[in-house]
Each structure stands twice: as structure tokens, then as C-alpha cells.
Amino acid sequence: MTVLSAHTLDRLGYGDTVIHRLDPRGKTLATLVFVLTVVSFPKYAVAPLIPLALFPLTLMILGEIPPAAILKRTAAVSPFAVLVGMFNPVFDTQPMAHIAGMTITGGWISFASILLRFLLTVSAALALVATTSFPRICQGLDAMKVPRAFIVQMLFLYRYLFVLVEEGTRLKRARDLRRFGGRHGMGLRVAASLIGVLFLRTYERAERIYLAMCARGFDGHLRLHQGLRFGPADALFVAATVAACTMLRFFPVVERLGRWAAGWT
């Protein structure tokens, strides 16, 4: 888990670009439509997925998100999907295509499809956070009538995420400094005690937070900032996304292009 880059991701969310200024509701909705579109393609679809990359790319480029930050994050994880997909070439050996004398089996095609799906869905989710910021996403969800208790829960978690992760890292560092690179101290007992300490500190922090909130007039209800405006730009953005996704899903665009080119040459 790389928290440092999560911090970078968080910072990116507070930029001020065309994409950042869009309403969080529209962006969340568009991302959902996009992910659904990607996932709905049949198992062996590879080529039709390619043009869909334009959605995350557009968000990132217009949102001025350095692609390196996103790429590094995607490459760093060893995702379950890729692990599972790797077995497809082993089990599905039905030949499906012949390219330049080589026979490509169905397993490789479906594996490539899983890889592409992974890249597309993950980069779309990252692009959403990087151009919206988590608190704004929550604000949008609140306006979309997600239960308030859950919104408050997510906002609180996020507010203390980096604070507590730093605390956990400090505990870990203290243990590592005292074991001089040896294996002693890496056992379950020590870890459980450290986690227990961390829990108690967290619990006490919650008590302090509660008192601080009471001192500021907390009466059991959290009032959230309601400054959202769904303007024509947002409507255009959502409409364009839906239109593009529908077109790419329901009409064989890539195939048509290929046929047109094949007939032309």
C-alpha cells in the first residue's frame, strides 16, 4: 500500500481546470456509465475496447493530471484480475485467429481483454478522484440521496485517513528501529500489541474529537456544504459520455473502420 501516492492523488483533486469545475454528480454518473460499458463487452472483445480509452484520457489531459502519476499507481499494484486472467491462456487453447503465421488461442485474446478492462476501469476511477477530490464526490453522493449516515462516515474516515496512517507508520518505525534488522519482534504478539495501542489511541482521539465537536455546537446532525450547481456544461458532459458509450457499445465502430480501410487499400 502506497500512502504517499494516495496523498498525491488527494492533492490533485483540488486543482482548478475545466474538468475539476464540473459537478461531482455528473462525473460520478459518467464514470459509472463508462465502467458499465467497458464491463458489458463480451469475453473476447479487444479491439472494440480501444476507443473507450478516450474517456479516462480526456479527463486526465483536460484535468491536467500528470499521466506518470496514474501509470505508476496502476503498474504498482498486482491486481487479482490479472492473476486470475493469467490462467485463461492455459485453459482455453481453442485457436481463434491467425496473425502472420502465428496461431492465437482464445485464452490469450480473453486475457488481453481482461487486461484492457482492468486498465480502463482502474484509470477511470483514478481519474475521477484525481479530478474531483474525495470530499466533493461525497458531497455529490449526498445530493444524490445516499444515506447521510454513510456520507458522514466516509467524510470522517477520509479526514483522519492520513493522520492515522502516519500514526501507524510511526509505530511500525519504532518497532523496526528496535529490532536492528533482525527477525525478532516481527511476530504476531508484538504486532497485535501495536495494533491494540493504535486502537486505544484512536479511541481516545475519537473522544477528543467528539468533545471538540460538542464545544462547537454539535447536536447529532452534521450539516454539509450544499454549494453544487448542475449547469449546462455538466449536462453536456454527461450526455456526451452516454452518447459515446452507447455508440461504441451498440454499433461495431471499430469493425466498420477496418472494413472501410480494407476496401480502400
Added chain:
Amino acid sequence: MHMADALLSPAVGGAFIAASGATLAFSAYRLGRQPDERRVPLMGVLGAFVFAAQMINFTIPGTGSSGHLGGGMLLAILLGPYAAFLVIASVLVVQSLFFLDGGVLALGTNLFNLGVWPCFLGLLIYRVIVGRSLQGWRMWLGACVAVVVSLELGAAGVVIQTMLSGRTDLPFGRFMALMLGIHFPIGLVEGVVTAAVVQYVWAIRPGVVENGRGLSESAAGRGALAPVVISFLAFAVLTGGVLAWFASEHPDGLEWAVAQVRGGEHTGAESPVPALERLQQKTALMPDYDFPRRGEDPSAPAGVADEAAAAIPVNVGTSVAGLLGAAITLALTTLIAAALYRFRPRSRDVSR
């Protein structure tokens, strides 16, 4: 183990979003019935605590590899089922957006696999075995059994969801055996650590653990919880099961709709989107979706060609046209992205 968007079909993802969403709404409702102002910050901070606790790695005995706490069962024990479920849900949302664990659509499946089992079934098992005292072997046994059972059920859930989605070719039996086998030792370790943490907290501040018991439930206690939890669990499993079964009957609702729109394979059936079909026929350069591949007799009856096309799942990738199409699309996509990059509107320079 987090389920991923890339392995899901929309129907399975949607079914589990419905099941988990209902559970989430129900949990929020139950919490709202017993409002407790103190709980609001505590739950929030404990969500962040899960991430912090995962920073503290340890050596797994026997293997020598490094692991960390999952934390679901610990939350359930310390917070009670409903509050813990909400906290786990929030943790999963942040994990999916910031740490690439799972995905947006997979949130439903992940919340079901990693939230419903420990919070409802696991907690019940734990309470039945442990009883009143937190000392002695019953504590360790209770935590271990509860974690192993809920983790194995979650792992089985991942296998079933993957299989129903039909994106992989893994044989069901072997995949299941592999996942259950991997998660058994993980569950044991998690159970031991969970029990140790609970005992540690109990030794230093016994009130916290006992408070946790009453945090989200009425004073009625365990006896009153069991029927609610069991009936609710039955509801959740039934919802997920029925929806998933429906999903597997129609493996891809959208798939079917697309076939209808294109008017290819499902001839004779009424198109659900006649307007789109008409549009398609008007705009189509070639009226039929399947174009004759090279070497094929164009005079062959259309039905035969259609059957052949249906037998081979991919006929686009095989042809020259398919490859050309992919290449052109790739080039166009890159070109559009490059153009966007070149002519992007610059943001106002905010001094940051």
C-alpha cells in the same frame, strides 16, 4: 481478496450492488433508530484506523512471508454488526478509489464478500462460542472460527461471482479449492491477531470492548440479536442468490439487447429497441452485421454464414479488416489524445 471490475459482468455486479446496497440502507436505518452522538466520530476514525493498522505488518508463522490485518472481524467485535458494516463499506470505497483494490462496479460484490459475512454471520459465531468472558481458550477459538468461516465464505463468493460473470476459463472446482486453501491459513492468522488485539484492549480499557457490544444494539443483548441477524442474513443471501441466478440465466442482459439491436443472431425475436434498430438500418453502410470473410462463398445462404459466425465467438479479430480496424482505432485514439494534450485549455495559475 478483492473482486475486480475486469472480471465482472454487468448483471452480476448489479445484482450484488442491489444486495449490498439494501444491507447498507438497512444498517444505516438500524443505526438511526438508536442515535448516539458519540458514535459518529468514533466510527469515522475507526475506518481510518483500519488503514493505519494495515501499515503494521508481521511475519506469518511457518511461511516467513509478511502479512497484515484485514480488520473486518475486529470492527464487528468492537462496534457491533450495523456500525461495523457501515465502516467496512466506507473503507472499501476508499480502497477502490485510492488503492485500486477492486473497482467501482465491484463495490457491491466486495461489500458482500468482506462485509456481510464477518459483520452478521461471523459475529454471531463469535458471540456464541465466546460467551461472556473474554479470557481463555474460548476467546481464541471463537475469533479463529468466526474469521475462518467468514473469510472462506467470502472467498467462495469471489469464485462464484467470477464464474457467473464468465470472463475467465478457470475450472470451477480447482479455482474453488485453490481459493479456499489459500484463505484457510490467512483466516487462522487473522483470527489469532484479532483475538490478541481484543484481549489487549480489554486488559487495558475493559470498558471499550464492553461498550462496543452495546454501541449499535439495544440493551437486550445477544439473545435478541440472533433472530434478527439470521433472518436478515437469509434475506441478503436470498437476494444475492436469486439475483445472481437470474443473472446467470441471462448471462448478459445487455448482450442480448445488443444482439437484438444488431438483429444478427436472434432473428425472429422482437427487438426491444425498435427505434435504435431503424436508426441502425438507416445509418448502416452494410445492412448486415456480419460481413463475408475472405475465402467464403458469398453466395452461401445467409443462415449458414450466421451459424458459422455464431460458432466462432470472435470473427472480427480473425480477419484483416478486424486488425486494420483495431490499428486505426488505436491510432485515432492516440491522435485525439495528443491533440487534446496539445490544445488543452490552461488552468488559471493558482499559487499552490
